[in-house]
Amino acid sequence: xxxxxxxxxxxxxxxxxxxxxxxxxxxxxxxxxxxxxxxxxxxxxxxxxxxxxxxxxxxxxxxxxxxxxxxxxxxxxxxxxxxxxxxxxxxxxxxxxxxxxxxxxxxxxxxxxxxxxxxxxxxxxxxxxxxxxxxxxxxxxxxxxxxxxxxxxxxxxxxxxxxxxxxxxxxxxxxxxxxxxxxxxxxxxxxxxxxxxxxxxxxxxxxxxxxxxxxxxxxxxxxxxxxxxxxxxxxxxxxxxxxxxxxxxxxxxxxxxxxxxxxxxxxxxxxxxxxxxxxxxxxxxxxxxxxxxxxxxx
Numbered sequence: 017x018x019x020x021x022x023x024x025x026x027x028x029x030x031x032x033x034x035x036x037x038x039x040x041x042x043x044x045x046x047x048x049x050x051x052x053x054x055x056x057x058x059x060x061x062x063x064x065x066x067x068x069x070x071x072x073x074x075x076x077x078x079x080x081x082x083x084x085x086x087x088x089x090x091x092x093x094x095x096x097x098x099x100x101x102x103x104x105x106x107x108x109x110x111x112x113x114x115x116x117x118x119x120x121x122x123x124x125x126x127x128x129x130x131x132x133x134x135x136x137x138x139x140x141x142x143x144x145x146x147x148x149x150x151x152x153x154x155x156x157x158x159x160x161x162x163x164x165x166x167x168x169x170x171x172x173x174x175x176x177x178x179x180x181x182x183x184x185x186x187x188x189x190x191x192x193x194x195x196x197x198x199x200x201x202x203x204x205x206x207x208x209x210x211x212x213x214x215x216x217x218x219x220x221x222x223x224x225x226x227x228x229x230x231x232x233x234x235x236x237x238x239x240x241x242x243x244x245x246x247x248x249x250x251x252x253x254x255x256x257x258x259x260x261x262x263x264x265x266x267x268x269x270x271x272x273x274x275x276x277x278x279x280x281x282x283x284x285x286x287x288x289x290x291x292x293x294x295x296x297x298x299x300x301x302x303x304x305x306x307x308x309x310x311x312x313x314x
Contacts, residue, residue: 077121114140191265194269
């Protein structure tokens with residue numbers, strides 16, 4: 017049930033584990049008393065209302081991000097959102113999504129905030145359905161608000177990089193700015209997004225792989241066909257071939273943060289410690305004509 021090839025194996029949970037936990041059965045790596053279940057989506061409330069894991073709350077990524085580049089909302093807003101959803105630093109949060117990248121976006125920002133026990137359901141909602149587990153229609157479960165976070169906020173600011181930090185990382189001998197984008201995006205054949213005009217990538221960045229060229233949510237290079245995480249050794253090998261390893265200071269980025277967040281979360285599961293997400297990614301970098309790109313954006 018658990019992936020014991022991962023140092024943080026208890027943070028990647030299977031649907032049957034979640035189901036047993038919900039039913040009050042004894043489970044390995046059971047969370048303490050305070051735990052909650054959230055589906056994460058982007059404008060996905062209608063799909064959630066039509067069918068979701070019974071007892072789940074719903075978190076829309078629009079509450080985590082803001083325009084123009086879909087970066088993290090200000091810390092004060094993120095803190096208030098977490099409190100409104102009953103999330104403290106000592107709350108166990110189990111996340112899943114229709115797109116695992118959406119759930120990973122929330123997982124990364126909760127880890128940045130300092131939530132100590134953030135778990136991701138491997139394979140997402142599709143894996144729950146394949147397992148034949150119950151689905152409920154109707155409104156989301158609403159958890160009572162928390163009064164305080166109970167710890168310094170954010171607890172792990174090193175997990176998030178801005179453009180200045182990303183630029184500085186390029187000149188660090190033991191640093192790696194890692195593009196979690198398709199090969200066509202990385203080489204400038206496409207921007208990958210209907211709302212990003214610029215094509216190309218950041219000079220000096222290393223290609224960290226992603227997924228299918230026609231799906232900006234795809235992470236098929238890191239996942240089995242059923243959407244569950246590939247073995248850690250296979251992911252490590254992908255990165256090693258691109259000059260990326262756990263001894264470096266690594267900042268992952270993509271277009272706006274979702275795919276980078278899943279790469280971050282997988283690296284975190286694998287025990288990588290010096291990791292972060294460059295939040296602005298290609299969208300913010302390419303918006304400034306003073307930033308170099310390769311090949312030249314059109």
